[in-house]
Amino acid sequence: MNHSLIKKAIAMRKQAHAPYSKYFVGAAVETESGQIIGGCNIESSSYSLTCCAERVALFSSLAQDEFPIKALAVSTENGGSPCGACRQVIWDLCGEIPIYICDKNGLTKETTSSALLPGAFDQNFLK
Ligand code: THU
Numbered sequence: 001m002n003h004s005l006i007k008k009a010i011a012m013r014k015q016a017h018a019p020y021s022k023y024f025v026g027a028a029v030e031t032e033s034g035q036i037i038g039g040c041n042i043e044s045s046s047y048s049l050t051c052c053a054e055r056v057a058l059f060s061s062l063a064q065d066e067f068p069i070k071a072l073a074v075s076t077e078n079g080g081s082p083c084g085a086c087r088q089v090i091w092d093l094c095g096e097i098p099i100y101i102c103d104k105n106g107l108t109k110e111t112t113s114s115a116l117l118p119g120a121f122d123q124n125f126l127k
Pocket residue numbers: 018021023025040041042043050051052053054080081082083086
């Protein structure tokens with residue numbers, strides 16, 4: 001377990017743009033090259049356009065050419081876990097990786113991408 005990854009996810013809550021829900025979420029990914037890249041939730045007044053912290057971190061990592069991703073951490077006020085949409089994107093982009101779920105103070109649960117999305121649909125069905 002990488003403490004810097006968890007610290008970054010917790011710190012990223014400060015960047016959250018969540019004026020509607022006021023549910024501030026931070027996330028961070030660790031890449032194979034050892035980089036740690038953060039993300040936060042960014043909400044829209046047209047609520048469904050909101051992007052979760054996990055996806056912002058994942059997409060930022062790819063946009064910086066930092067790939068593969070080997071771990072992800074997410075931090076919320078109360079230890080909330082990734083939503084269904086993020087579970088799919090984590091599986092598609094990362095495959096099987098450890099996921100660290102944190103509240104505002106630290107780690108509350110360690111899991112994996114396959115445990116969060118059993119029986120996933122993925123690229124293998126598209127061949
Ligand atoms: N949210 C995340 O950023 N990640 C999750 O896994 C769950 C939900 C955000 C979306 C929205 O801005 C707020 O939390 C409330 O749903």
